[in-house]
Amino acid sequence: MVPTTEKPGLAGPSRPLGVPEIPQFHLPASGKKGVYAPRLYGAAVIKFGTRRQRISETRRVAFLVALDPAMKAVDWDTSTATEVSPDQLLKEAPVAAPYLPLPAAAMQLKMFTRWAKHFDRWLARTQRFDVTAKPDAKQDPNDVASLGPKRGGVSIELVAIVWELN
Numbered sequence: 001m002v003p004t005t006e007k008p009g010l011a012g013p014s015r016p017l018g019v020p021e022i023p024q025f026h027l028p029a030s031g032k033k034g035v036y037a038p039r040l041y042g043a044a045v046i047k048f049g050t051r052r053q054r055i056s057e058t059r060r061v062a063f064l065v066a067l068d069p070a071m072k073a074v075d076w077d078t079s080t081a082t083e084v085s086p087d088q089l090l091k092e093a094p095v096a097a098p099y100l101p102l103p104a105a106a107m108q109l110k111m112f113t114r115w116a117k118h119f120d121r122w123l124a125r126t127q128r129f130d131v132t133a134k135p136d137a138k139q140d141p142n143d144v145a146s147l148g149p150k151r152g153g154v155s156i157e158l159v160a161i162v163w164e165l166n
């Protein structure tokens with residue numbers, strides 16, 4: 001057997017193809033070389049509010065989760081916030097580079113749909129808006145209350161696989 005000079009674990013010079021129903025994009029590149037690693041990207045609009053306190057707040061959020069080739073479940077608690085909005089994602093790779101493989105679960109529409117539902121539930125459970133008990137009063141640390149999203153206040157904009165140049 002002839003030894004190869006390829007790095008183990010690389011999928012190859014072209015992006016691994018997944019299911020057409022699962023959107024794939026590239027993050028804007030910060031460098032000129034490296035390897036594209038798969039990430040799960042989730043973006044949403046969250047509405048917070050109460051009539052009694054006359055609070056109405058809308059927040060756009062986006063998060064990234066690393067996708068490991070052996071993973072079957074996504075833990076959104078390990079995600080990191082990103083400033084990249086859905087309209088900044090690129091359809092084509094900004095730089096030519098090799099790709100790491102996608103996890104098998106990321107190529108199954110059923111699993112991907114489950115990850116998107118978990119993202120919705122995770123946002124509803126974890127996202128908070130801090131409010132003061134009396135909006136006109138100076139904020140006392142003891143008067144801060146945490147408000148979760150309104151019922152039905154989480155609107156998912158996009159859940160997709162994105163490729164990040166590392």
